[in-house]
Amino acid sequence: MGVEKKILVIPGDGIGQEVTSWGKKVLEAIAENFKHKFTFDEGIMGHVAIEATGDPLPDETLEKARKSDAILFGAIGHAKYDNDPTLKVRPEQGLLKIRKELGLYANLRPIKLFDDLLQASSIKPEILQGADILFFRELTGDVYFGEKKRSEDRTSASDLMIYHKYEVERIARKAYEAARTRRKKLCSVDKANVLEASRLWREVVQEIAKEYPDVETEHMFIDNAAMQLIKDPKRFDVVLTGNLFGDILTDEASQIAGSMGMLASASVGDAIGFYEPIHGSAHDIAGKGLANPLASILSAALLLDISFGLKDEAQRVIKAVDVTLRQGYRTMDIATKHTANEFILGTDAMGAKVLDNLN
Numbered sequence: 001m002g003v004e005k006k007i008l009v010i011p012g013d014g015i016g017q018e019v020t021s022w023g024k025k026v027l028e029a030i031a032e033n034f035k036h037k038f039t040f041d042e043g044i045m046g047h048v049a050i051e052a053t054g055d056p057l058p059d060e061t062l063e064k065a066r067k068s069d070a071i072l073f074g075a076i077g078h079a080k081y082d083n084d085p086t087l088k089v090r091p092e093q094g095l096l097k098i099r100k101e102l103g104l105y106a107n108l109r110p111i112k113l114f115d116d117l118l119q120a121s122s123i124k125p126e127i128l129q130g131a132d133i134l135f136f137r138e139l140t141g142d143v144y145f146g147e148k149k150r151s152e153d154r155t156s157a158s159d160l161m162i163y164h165k166y167e168v169e170r171i172a173r174k175a176y177e178a179a180r181t182r183r184k185k186l187c188s189v190d191k192a193n194v195l196e197a198s199r200l201w202r203e204v205v206q207e208i209a210k211e212y213p214d215v216e217t218e219h220m221f222i223d224n225a226a227m228q229l230i231k232d233p234k235r236f237d238v239v240l241t242g243n244l245f246g247d248i249l250t251d252e253a254s255q256i257a258g259s260m261g262m263l264a265s266a267s268v269g270d271a272i273g274f275y276e277p278i279h280g281s282a283h284d285i286a287g288k289g290l291a292n293p294l295a296s297i298l299s300a301a302l303l304l305d306i307s308f309g310l311k312d313e314a315q316r317v318i319k320a321v322d323v324t325l326r327q328g329y330r331t332m333d334i335a336t337k338h339t340a341n342e343f344i345l346g347t348d349a350m351g352a353k354v355l356d357n358l359n
């Protein structure tokens with residue numbers, strides 16, 4: 001007998017709308033193939049929610065989120081806000097608020113290259129081959145949540161970088177537990193030579209490390225980590241870092257997997273799981289049907305695995321993506337133009353190929 005689960009889908013803005021429908025279709029197909037009962041509801045967040053209600057995260061969406069077993073999210077953002085930093089109500093506030101409200105303090109971002117994408121990256125294949133990194137990005141602290149200030153004359157501004165001991169402890173334990181199931185190496189990234197918040201971070205990670213003597217711990221400064229990631233990605237196993245550094249390092253790391261359109265993530269913490277591509281609403285390609293839907297589809301796989309414990313089903317999704325890439329199907333962002341055996345597809349055609357390969 002299959003499982004019964006309620007999934008809230010929040011497509012959001014821009015390409016979030018275009019790709020999330022494919023994550024959802026994959027979940028529907030898995031439910032049918034494996035005799036599960038998934039019921040879906042939809043919520044609004046971001047620019048679409050501001051337009052409809054004036055609020056980037058309406059109470060109704062938050063209520064639906066609390067009542068669901070897992071959430072599949074797309075992306076938020078609109079050029080209007082990026083071009084006008086003085087606007088007070090902003091799409092990003094919706095995403096930050098739902099992360100805080102649902103206690104989603106750990107953002108897991110796996111970085112793994114599908115074999116057939118070795119040529120898609122601008123990094124040399126011999127450097128990439130075998131790279132397999134799991135980022136633990138802290139998600140509900142740091143400068144994103146510290147006090148924001150603007151001087152009265154509006155000529156100076158500050159965002160407080162703040163971490164509390166318990167916030168570092170809880171994500172560090174999660175990262176160490178994961179390292180134990182992998183290659184038993186953990187690299188904690190900070191800027192402890194300069195920042196007090198990073199000095200606390202390092203101190204706490206050093207304490208937690210004592211609980212995991214079987215895991216090799218390394219501490220690295222963010223500037224060096226940004227360089228090492230591209231120079232020698234294979235040296236990393238689990239990377240543990242704060243909200244801001246993790247945000248930046250994982251966009252960089254998307255080049256190890258070929259594209260921003262390939263990276264899925266799981267945000268977990270107190271209870272419910274929230275699954276999202278790492279990319280944003282991509283104004284430059286939104287509405288053109290060009291976005292890569294694989295990050296949303298792979299987010300659906302993480303949802304099946306982490307929130308529902310459906311490991312075979314998750315593997316089935318990953319295999320369907322792998323087969324699709326082996327067949328030569330590519331969206332523009334992962335096209336190599338090196339081989340005649342590539343077929344460039346738009347969002348919907350690519351999503352449909354993965355669905356075909358699921359069955």
Ligand SMILES: NC(=O)C1=CN([C@@H]2O[C@H](COP(=O)(O)OP(=O)(O)OC[C@H]3O[C@@H](n4cnc5c(N)ncnc54)[C@H](O)[C@@H]3O)[C@@H](O)[C@H]2O)C=CC1
Pocket residue numbers: 015019074075076077078079082092095260261262276277278279280281282283284285290291292293295333
């Ligand atoms: N989690 C979220 O909802 C996030 C939202 N944002 C918001 O998104 C908006 C755009 O921000 P950007 O800095 O441009 O970051 P972005 O991640 O939206 O796009 C960066 C680059 O990657 C490409 N890209 C991203 N996803 C892709 C996909 N699935 N397929 C093919 N190419 C893809 C885009 O075309 C663009 O060239 C902003 O309003 C920003 O605030 C940005 C990052 C994360």
Ligand SMILES: CC(C)CC(=O)C(=O)O
Pocket residue numbers: 092095096144247278
């Ligand atoms: C609102 C931003 C913090 C979104 C983002 O860039 C991310 O979560 O990666």
Ligand SMILES: [Mg+2]
Pocket residue numbers: 247248251278
């Ligand atoms: Mg980001």
